[in-house]
Amino acid sequence: MMDDICAHITDIVANSLSAGAKNVLVSIELSKTRNILSLKISDNGKGMDKETAAKVVDPFYSTKTGRKVGLGIPLLKGTAETCGGSFTLSSNAGVGTEIEVSFLLDHPDLPPLGKLKDTILILSVSNPEVNFSFKIKTDERDFFFDTEEINKILDGLPIHDPEVIKFLTNYLDENLEFI
Ligand SMILES: Nc1ncnc2c1ncn2[C@@H]1O[C@H](COP(=O)(O)OP(=O)(O)O)[C@@H](O)[C@H]1O
Numbered sequence: 001m002m003d004d005i006c007a008h009i010t011d012i013v014a015n016s017l018s019a020g021a022k023n024v025l026v027s028i029e030l031s032k033t034r035n036i037l038s039l040k041i042s043d044n045g046k047g048m049d050k051e052t053a054a055k056v057v058d059p060f061y062s063t064k065t066g067r068k069v070g071l072g073i074p075l076l077k078g079t080a081e082t083c084g085g086s087f088t089l090s091s092n093a094g095v096g097t098e099i100e101v102s103f104l105l106d107h108p109d110l111p112p113l114g115k116l117k118d119t120i121l122i123l124s125v126s127n128p129e130v131n132f133s134f135k136i137k138t139d140e141r142d143f144f145f146d147t148e149e150i151n152k153i154l155d156g157l158p159i160h161d162p163e164v165i166k167f168l169t170n171y172l173d174e175n176l177e178f179i
């Protein structure tokens with residue numbers, strides 16, 4: 001099992017980036033009233049054909065050369081199943097991929113969420129050519145973070161500029177207090 005949910009997010013997003021995605025959407029919903037944590041990651045990378053998409057949930061499948069096992073997807077699926085949730089992967093070659101997963105919020109084996117603010121910041125800043133959207137929702141509140149919008153405001157200043165990183169750190173601290 002991975003340390004936390006954020007480690008899963010980073011891992012699944014790494015697949016999107018390897019697949020050449022230019023847009024990556026990460027939605028996280030944490031609902032105490034429905035006792036559910038759900039996660040959706042979709043991308044417009046190269047996608048997979050039907051056969052590959054079926055195989056990647058198998059822990060002994062990977063298209064990476066030099067390593068025989070791909071583990072990121074099977075690990076996430078395993079965590080979801082252990083925690084009374086569900087897992088679906090849908091992909092279309094040439095279009096993109098979407099992974100939807102849920103967990104029971106009160107399940108004793110549910111890993112902690114982890115450092116969400118750091119995860120959002122690191123992914124956004126270290127992949128400036130990719131448009132990231134993060135939707136974070138609870139029963140009371142929601143928050144939307146979109147790097148394309150941020151880049152418009154920055155007006156040419158790179159997102160990895162130290163001053164921008166400082167600003168984004170504060171911005172995320174202030175707006176993600178609720179999670
Ligand atoms: N978003 C994606 N777009 C296209 N292919 C993907 C995507 N996610 C996973 N794959 C394919 O599924 C394989 C297995 O992924 P994963 O379980 O994370 O293991 P690994 O990344 O170590 O290969 C990848 O090697 C890749 O071929």
Ligand SMILES: [Mg+2]
Nearest residue numbers: 011014015072
């Ligand atoms: Mg992977």
